[in-house]
Amino acid sequence: MPLAAFASRRYSVLALSALACSMALPALAQNYPARPIKLIVPFQAGGATDVLARLIGKKLGASLGQPVIVDNKPGAAGIIGTDAVAKAAPDGYTLTLSLSNALLTNQFLYEKLPYHPERDLTPVYQIAMAPLVLVVNPSLPVKTAPELLKYAAANKDKLAYGSYGLGAYPHLAGAHMSTAQNADMSHVAYKGEAPMLQDLLSGQIQLAFASALVAKPHIEAGKLRALGVSGERRMSALPQVPTLIEQGLNDDTYRLTGWLAIAAPAKTPPAIVNRIADEVRKAVQLPEVNQRIAGMGFEPLNNSSPEVFAQAFRKDRPAWERLIKQSGVKLD
Known part of the structure; x- marks a missing residue:
């Protein structure tokens, strides 16, 4: 066969294959879902992320006509x-509902992350923002955030701030505050909030960034003093x-908040990604879901x-x- 004819035939075959694939994707999306969907939560059962996943999953299952099975795979922040989702088939049947640390910030914290968030995952829907409240022990003679900054600068090496893990926002924001004020505040990392x-509460540390869900009862009881919230709008x-x-x-540090979102494996067909996003949006907009999210201290x-x-x-x-x-x- 002449080279030109062979090349022409090969081009035609490739073109037909591409056309067949492009026609198959809408059909795949149209028939989606044809079986149960797995929603992986990379944290322990019972936590806020898990509760939200089960709430959203139940609504999605009803609207999509297939069960949405929440699968907890905790460990390693x-x-x-998240790695299990990144390596799953990109067909819309494996998703994750996770936090910003696993989907964004871990790539800057860990030397050997087994997945790359921007290469191996595709964004589907950002469900809620998770701002935190800066709280202090009432023994501290400050009532506003600027007063705290001045006090920290004037009392170098005398304050300690807490966090619920290295690299979490409470640690990073506290470290930034200490550096900016040249305050040499001590950081104490805890295994949980x-x-x-x-x-x-006992005065072992003087300040921390905490979730509204955990801190609000203590604020209302006068056992903690709230100085301000992170993010661009009030909680x-x-x-x-x-x-x-x-x-x-x-500073950008105080504009940032964590968030909760759904992501899918990279290369999941856009039609399927958009279908999932549309159904999640409808679920979040339901008054009972919206109120539940807000009641957990998040901003839907x-x-x-x-x-x-x-x-x-x-x-x-x-x-x-x-x-x-x-x-x-x-x-590591």
């Missing part, structure tokens, strides 16, 4: 479960507490999408990278 709050759970930005703390996002999520990811990425590099934290 969300790495184990509950023991951190216990030591804050619906603590509407009387101003943001740190409102108080003049304009009623109009996210794959594109909106990806844009928010790109916006936050450099700020998180700078913050983690500034802290000097590197984990």
